[in-house]
Amino acid sequence: MHIAEGFLPPLHAAAWTVVAAPFVVHGARAAAREVRERPGNRLLLGAAGAFTFVLSAVKLPSVTGSSSHPTGTGFGAVLFRPPVMALLGTIVLVFQALLLAHGGLTTLGANVVSLAVVGPWVAYGTYRLASALRLPFAVSIFAATALADWSTYLTTAVQLGLAHPGGDVVASIGRFLGVFALTQVPLALAEGLLGVLMFRLLARLAPEELRSLGLHRALDAEDGVRLPEGKA
Amino acid sequence: MSGPAIDVAAWSSRWRTRSPGDKLLLAGGGVVVALVLPPWPAGVLVTAGSVALAVGPAGVDPRVLARAARAACAFIALGAVSLAVTWQPGRGFVVTGDGVAAAAGTTVHAVAGTSAMLLLATTTPVSDLLHWMRSRGVPEVVVDVAGLVYRLLFVLLRTAEAVRAAQAARLGYSSPAATMRSAAGLAAAVLTRAWSRARSLEEGLAGRGFDGPLRVVAADRPSSPRFVAASLSGLALVVALSAVVVLR
Numbered sequence: 001m002h003i004a005e006g007f008l009p010p011l012h013a014a015a016w017t018v019v020a021a022p023f024v025v026h027g028a029r030a031a032a033r034e035v036r037e038r039p040g041n042r043l044l045l046g047a048a049g050a051f052t053f054v055l056s057a058v059k060l061p062s063v064t065g066s067s068s069h070p071t072g073t074g075f076g077a078v079l080f081r082p083p084v085m086a087l088l089g090t091i092v093l094v095f096q097a098l099l100l101a102h103g104g105l106t107t108l109g110a111n112v113v114s115l116a117v118v119g120p121w122v123a124y125g126t127y128r129l130a131s132a133l134r135l136p137f138a139v140s141i142f143a144a145t146a147l148a149d150w151s152t153y154l155t156t157a158v159q160l161g162l163a164h165p166g167g168d169v170v171a172s173i174g175r176f177l178g179v180f181a182l183t184q185v186p187l188a189l190a191e192g193l194l195g196v197l198m199f200r201l202l203a204r205l206a207p208e209e210l211r212s213l214g215l216h217r218a219l220d221a222e223d224g225v226r227l228p229e230g231k232a
Numbered sequence: 233m234s235g236p237a238i239d240v241a242a243w244s245s246r247w248r249t250r251s252p253g254d255k256l257l258l259a260g261g262g263v264v265v266a267l268v269l270p271p272w273p274a275g276v277l278v279t280a281g282s283v284a285l286a287v288g289p290a291g292v293d294p295r296v297l298a299r300a301a302r303a304a305c306a307f308i309a310l311g312a313v314s315l316a317v318t319w320q321p322g323r324g325f326v327v328t329g330d331g332v333a334a335a336a337g338t339t340v341h342a343v344a345g346t347s348a349m350l351l352l353a354t355t356t357p358v359s360d361l362l363h364w365m366r367s368r369g370v371p372e373v374v375v376d377v378a379g380l381v382y383r384l385l386f387v388l389l390r391t392a393e394a395v396r397a398a399q400a401a402r403l404g405y406s407s408p409a410a411t412m413r414s415a416a417g418l419a420a421a422v423l424t425r426a427w428s429r430a431r432s433l434e435e436g437l438a439g440r441g442f443d444g445p446l447r448v449v450a451a452d453r454p455s456s457p458r459f460v461a462a463s464l465s466g467l468a469l470v471v472a473l474s475a476v477v478v479l480r
Contacts, residue, residue, distance in 0.1 A: 006338075006343070007342045028373060031373050043437075051422055051423050091381055098349075099358070101350055104346065164334060171318075179317075197412065205421075
């Protein structure tokens with residue numbers, strides 16, 4: 001859910017940019033450290049960013065009869081960790097604004113907060129919590145992906161409600177939540193299911209890559225083999 | 233598929249060889265003016281000016297511009313509906329005069345800002361912007377990763393399109409369940425191709441002794457004082473006309 005150019009008043013646009021900035025700077029530092037320690041990972045970071053962009057070309061069925069595309073923040077955070085996703089998400093949001101007219105430049109800060117900060121951290125937190133509770137991997141991924149979508153959508157509704165209160169901020173946030181719920185609630189469930197199916201395929205197609213990312217649980221879930229747990 | 237239509241338009245625009253900084257001044261100025269000043273007349277003038285400059289001097293195909301604007305308009309329309317309706321206990325959702333006025337004003341701001349942004353997007357390839365950002369001190373790692381994303385995404389978009397066509401030919405999108413399975417297969421295939429391509433590139437570059445940023449030759453695009461002066465004059469004219477309308 002991207003806020004279009006011009007939809008936020010100047011002060012709100014500036015404030016959300018200030019909120020997003022430390023996360024993006026932290027992400028850039030994390031990426032710089034990663035590249036300094038392992039120069040080859042620069043290309044993997046580029047590949048991860050391009051994959052996140054291309055996910056917006058994947059169509060999912062929607063109950064409203066139309067189709068929608070996944071946000072990718074849930075899988076991205078589990079695969080690449082939230083700090084890196086803050087940087088990759090920002091780059092992808094700039095590209096979506098410039099190449100697809102999706103989002104905007106003055107609303108970039110607000111979109112970074114909802115899609116590249118809140119969504120990934122909620123996804124990663126949910127995944128870690130579900131792992132600690134020893135819930136099945138499929139449940140962890142489904143919850144992480146769906147909650148990432150819902151938290152992104154809730155953040156966007158709060159951003160728009162604060163920007164256009166119409167006398168009552170809470171009622172305004174509720175109004176945006178109500179209008180977006182039609183598409184976002186089923187989309188989050190569809191993306192959760194997509195995440196489960198995608199990780200099952202990745203466990204078969206790319207076990208080495210998942211292992212190098214510390215996602216041993218994905219392999220356990222697929223073939224029942226208990227591998228030593230890394231930094232998941 | 234040769235990539236997003238906006239990118240193709242940017243590479244073939246008549247303003248392609250102009251300085252990215254000059255175009256950013258014009259389009260960014262338009263975005264800010266449209267956001268800060270009242271919708272009438274500033275928003276309307278910025279929209280008209282951006283579209284006229286894009287299809288006129290910059291030589292952007294009007295159909296490409298219209299298609300790009302249509303994508304942005306979906307969110308703007310959804311947001312405008314949310315602003316126009318109000319929930320009232322006992323009456324449900326009602327349309328109020330204040331709500332319609334707020335929706336109209338925000339829609340003009342959004343359309344104007346999007347038009348100005350599209351003027352930049354349809355005349356400036358991302359690689360030119362990245363080169364300009366590097367020369368203005370944006371951290372090397374950010375420009376480098378962004379450059380890699382830009383160079384890889386076209387290959388991956390083509391891969392995604394080929395996989396999707398193959399799945400569709402095998403009835404992969406004939407039902408919601410089949411669509412979910414196919415979408416998961418498509419995402420997994422694109423990710424594994426992205427990894428394998430990145431690994432091949434890394435091995436190829438390492439074999440040639442590259443271990444730092446991927447620098448490429450970029451044409452120097454000097455700033456044009458006439459373009460800058462004309463841009464600032466146009467923006468000042470919008471500000472002056474808005475002041476006249478507001479103060480009258």
